[in-house]
Structures are given as C-alpha cells and as structure tokens.
C-alpha cells in the first residue's frame with residue numbers, strides 16, 4: 001500500500017503542494033498550510049492492525065521505528081526515505097502516574113506526560129525530527145538549501161540546532177536577548193548553530209525570521225511550518241497507546257504559539273478518523289496571565305482574537321502575544337469542547353514547587369498547566385473521577401536557576417510558599433543528629 005500526504009490551506013482554498021516544496025503559506029489567502037493525509041488509503045488497514053503494528057515497533061531498535069514519532073511513519077510522513085530520517089529516538093516519553101499529587105488535588109487518575117524527558121529536553125524534538133528529515137530529503141534531491149532558521153523562546157532553537165548538527169546541516173537561531181534561560185542559550189551554542197541574540201521579544205524575532213526566509217535558500221523551522229505539527233501530533237497517539245488504546249477524559253496543555261495544542265488535536269482526530277478511538281478527550285489550554293491572548297479570546301466565546309504585548313513571565317517559552325496558530329487552536333478547542341485557563345506568576349511558581357514535592361521536577365510551563373488544573377478542579381469542571389493527562393513540555397533542569405531562585409526567595413515579586421532551603425551546619429555529628437531529630441519531629445506533626 002502506498003500512502004500519501006501533502007500541504008493544503010487550512011481554510012480549504014484549492015491547491016495541494018508537495019511536502020518537499022518550500023512553501024509556508026497559502027498562495028490564495030495567505031493563511032497557514034496544514035499537512036493532509038490520504039485517509040482513505042490509511043483506512044485500508046484495520047484499526048486493530050494499526051495498533052498491533054505500532055505496539056510491535058515501540059521501543060525496538062530497528063531504525064527509525066523505535067522512535068515514538070517514526071513508529072507512526074505512515075501517519076506522519078509516509079514517503080520519506082528512511083536513510084534521510086534524522087532521529088534521536090524521540091518520543092516514548094514516560095506517562096507518569098502522579099498518584100500522590102493527584103490525591104492532593106482530588107483527581108486520583110492523574111498522569112503527567114513527561115515530554116521533557118527527550119533528546120534536547122522538550123517536546124520540540126517531536127516536530128523537529130520531521131522538519132529536519134524533510135530538509136535532508138530535499139538536499140538529497142538536489143534542492144539548494146544553505147541553512148535552516150528559526151525564531152525561538154529557547155526550546156525550538158535547542159531542538160533545531162541539535163537535529164541539524166546530527167545531520168550536518170547549518171542552523172541559524174534568533175533568540176530574544178536575555179529572555180531565555182542560560183541552559184537554553186548554551187544548547188544551540190554547543191551544537192554549533194549561528195546564534196543571533198536580538199534586542200526584541202519572541203514576536204520581534206518571528207518577524208525578522210520570516211523576512212530572512214523569504215529567499216528560499218534558508219528554510220523556515222517555526223511552527224507556521226506545519227511539518228512540525230505532524231511530529232508533535234504523535235503525542236496524542238502515544239498517550240492513547242500508553243493507556244492500552246483508551247482515551248483520557250481531559251488533556252491539559254500549556255500554550256504559547258499554540259502549535260502544540262493544534263498538534264494534540266490533530267493526533268486525536270486522526271485516531272478517530274481511522275477508527276482506533278470512538279471518543280475525544282476535552283482539552284484545556286493553560287496560559288500565563290502575562291501572555292494570555294487565547295484566554296481573553298475564550299472569555300469572549302472566541303468571538304474576537306486580539307494579539308497582546310506579552311509581559312515577562314517565568315514561563316518564558318510561552319511568553320508570546322501574537323500566536324501564529326491562534327485560529328487553528330480555536331478550531332481545535334471548539335471541536336474538543338475545550339476551555340482555557342490562566343495562571344499568575346505566583347500561582348505557576350507555587351504549583352510547580354508543590355508538585356515537585358511529590359517527586360516531579362517541573363518546568364514553569366508545566367507549572368502553568370498544573371495551576372490551571374487546580375482551578376478546573378476547584379470549579380468542578382474537572383471531576384474527581386476523571387482521567388486527566390497534563391502535558392509537561394520541558395525538563396525542569398532547563399530552568400534550574402529559576403527554580404533555585406524560588407527556593408532561595410530571590411525571585412522578584414514571588415513569595416516562595418513551598419520553599420525548601422539547605423541547612424548549613426558545621427561537620428559535627430551531634431548537631432547533625434539534633435537537626436535530623438527536629439526535622440523528623442516536625443514532619444510527624446505535619447502528618448498528624
């Protein structure tokens with residue numbers, strides 16, 4: 001069976017374009033393109049046969065199918081040559097049963113999809129493997145491409161630089177100066193990217209990168225390029241697979257540029273179209289109050305969507321005021337009976353620390369999602385019996401200095417309600433023993 005996929009306009013304008021063509025927008029209306037699959041061809045394989053195929057490939061080492069993305073190759077990018085696939089065995093991330101934290105929140109069936117446990121420490125790997133593989137295929141086919149470029153709030157550039165370095169392709173990343181964490185800055189530096197630190201915010205970098213990629217020798221890697229969505233959508237398929245092909249009741253996901261929620265929805269819809277699932281989950285997009293254009297739009301019943309100027313937030317990867325995928329995200333939420341919640345700086349910092357106390361090590365964006373979930377539970381929108389998945393988008397270690405500052409109490413404007421400080425003592429056994437005894441006693445009192 002041969003499967004096929006192509007670009008077409010998200011508004012249904014006529015025209016299909018090859019995924020190997022350098023095109024990011026619809027030539028008729030100027031809006032985004034999306035990847036469309038030949039679903040009839042995919043339907044010739046029965047749902048049970050797809051499940052079996054995916055289960056067989058999962059975590060095996062036959063390149064590239066052991067990757068969580070490429071295990072679903074036929075649903076992602078069917079025609080690419082395996083030798084041009086640039087994979088780091090991304091995906092297959094842990095679906096963590098947050099048992100203790102869930103009990104505290106009064107949602108016992110709570111799971112955290114640890115997308116940050118990945119090659120470069122964020123879910124961006126899922127999409128970047130697809131995009132860079134296409135570039136490698138285009139170069140192999142003789143297209144003149146000099147480099148791949150992106151604007152980034154940190155994680156996209158880390159993924160782009162790593163996958164390009166693995167493939168031997170030049171990468172260029174545009175970062176807002178002083179708005180990404182040191183760990184996020186060192187990643188593309190280490191991988192040898194040309195790192196351009198611009199005196200602007202993410203939205204400003206996005207405007208510049210769109211200009212420089214107009215000449216087609218520099219390929220655009222931002223999520224307005226829908227190839228990334230194809231890889232990122234596998235997170236939905238993977239979650240369902242990890243539940244033995246059952247659909248959760250809710251998925252809570254932090255949103256900035258809103259590509260990831262679009263991808264999440266696309267994954268579930270394909271599962272439904274192909275008969276692997278019969279129902280859809282509800283989706284909550286969680287935004288930082290300092291960068292909340294989707295939340296504001298939600299309050300208007302999605303009647304209006306107005307970009308905002310994003311204010312500084314600890315959740316730096318979602319500090320975006322003019323999200324490129326806003327329209328797609330709204331359509332997704334309408335389809336999934338979705339809601340939007342927001343979290344203040346204090347709420348996201350405390351929630352992240354609170355959840356850390358139950359064994360996690362959360363990035364601030366995951367903190368936004370967890371704080372949003374707490375509100376949904378309080379408002380009885382999420383019920384105690386619901387099965388809930390929270391998408392954790394990056395590894396907390398990328399934000400170690402911010403997390404340290406929380407516990408030290410040096411984060412401006414934040415009261416560290418769940419801090420834990422080191423106890424400084426001389427190397428004296430008696431004093432150490434006394435301190436431990438006091439600690440144990442206090443813990444006992446707290447439990448009682």
Ligand SMILES: *Cc1c(COP(=O)(O)O)cnc(C)c1O
Pocket residue numbers: 122123124155156223254255256257258259260261317318363365393394
């Ligand atoms: C990119 C990113 C997001 C936001 O994803 P969008 O697709 O821009 O909505 C959230 N968290 C982290 C850690 C990210 O890197």
Ligand SMILES: [Zn+2]
Pocket residue numbers: 009010011012013026027028029030031
């Ligand atoms: Zn169009």
